[in-house]
């Protein structure tokens with residue numbers, strides 16, 4: 183069954199329409215990726231799912247409509263969003279950032295265990311726990327964004343280009359963690375990426391978006407073998 | 419030497435009041451980028467409320483805490499009803515709303531209570547405290563103690579509670595705050611509520627000194643602006659230190675610089691604002707805020 187089901191999603195900034203009826207789904211326990219060039223509408227799609235924009239179309243989470251709800255309420259349903267630009271609280275410490283990640287959670291038992299868990303997934307954050315988050319490197323801030331999202335104990339994790347501007351080694355570490363939490367904690371993932379090679383190796387389902395429309399979709403393995411995808415997104 | 423110490427201590431007392439009001443200003447400013455010009459009148463109104471409760475026969479501290487609680491609720495209500503509708507409006511609109519609030523509170527207070535000054539009691543003993551040859555006013559010492567308690571409470575709240583953390587987060591980064599489930603609108607309202615409560619305490623502490631009338635806070639508010647400017651408007655701790663600095667400077671200059679005396683003390687505060695803005699616009703403790711435009 184689909185955990186997240188999006189149908190005919192439309193969104194606009196001012197008078198400019200940027201999503202023209204996007205439809206996609208994230209299977210429960212699955213990893214779905216949305217690929218697209220810069221400006222295709224990937225970030226807008228995630229914002230729309232989170233109620234950060236006014237939209238038309240339907241968004242269902244766990245069978246229930248969530249379009250039109252306030253962002254705060256959508257988050258509280260268990261949808262964590264590591265946004266474009268990482269959304270770090272730069273003046274707060276790493277630990278305070280993590281504590282805020284758990285803010286929308288009803289059940290605060292085992293909070294200590296969850297800190298331990300994310301510190302175990304990202305050991306460098308443990309070393310920096312009392313440091314102001316603004317002093318972290320880009321890679322560390324991206325790890326913090328993922329860790330903060332995990333503190334919600336989400337059912338669905340939205341990741342907006344976690345690889346952007348980071349060294350390959352760091353990207354691999356972040357993707358390794360995403361795979362781990364997907365497998366071990368059954369967190370479903372919606373990953374938005376320009377880095378198609380990495381995303382397709384992680385995801386089981388993929389959608390290709392161009393100027394606000396889905397132009398292709400299928401199993402990630404199939405897309406990886408597709409000639410057109412290979413030429414325009416994988417570069418070989 | 420005795421005079422010097424006495425003046426410093428009484429400067430710390432008034433400075434604590436300036437610092438508290440400055441802190442209230444900074445709290446709202448950090449969350450909304452708006453200077454709440456009505457802060458002084460809100461405090462004045464709270465003090466009249468306390469006066470009414472005292473007239474009704476309530477013991478001092480009962481009236482004190484009830485006033486703080488009602489002011490807290492009042493601040494929340496003001497934000498939800500008056501400020502919230504213009505939340506997305508340009509800063510100038512919000513400033514005008516604040517000034518409107520100032521005028522309304524002032525007129526309503528004058529209408530209900532008249533503009534005639536009223537004495538307001540101090541909860542502290544009348545008899546001065548002697549320490550060797552130095553004499554302290556008991557009210558001054560009491561005000562310093564009350565200020566310290568308020569500051570300690572706020573420090574613990576913002577530093578160690580999840581709600582305090584959420585308020586700081588909402589002020590710094592509203593978008594990310596929503597993404598972790600913080601109800602940012604309510605955090606702003608809570609900021610107004612706290613500011614109103616702090617103002618109420620400041621009003622009740624200063625009223626025994628300046629007497630109660632609808633304009634009693636206007637001078638204090640200017641000192642509070644000076645304090646907040648000195649501290650840098652972005653630093654709560656800086657606002658409080660700025661207040662103490664302004665209070666002490668004002669007293670010492672009034673005592674030792676013959677031509678200034680008590681009449682020109684307010685000028686000292688304005689001069690301090692000017693000097694800070696010229697020499698170090700971000701204040702002594704403030705951060706330089708780089709705005710993307």
Ligand SMILES: Nc1ncnc2c1ncn2[C@@H]1O[C@H](COP(=O)(O)OP(=O)(O)O)[C@@H](O)[C@H]1O
Pocket residue numbers: 195200218219220221222223224225226227
């Ligand atoms: N805040 C905004 N205001 C106006 N236009 C925007 C805004 N954000 C994005 N856009 C436009 O919307 C389109 C889609 O942007 P976006 O969703 O950020 O794409 P992507 O994340 O795929 O790079 C682009 O043409 C972009 O210029």
Ligand SMILES: [Mg+2]
Pocket residue numbers: 224225226266343
């Ligand atoms: Mg983007």
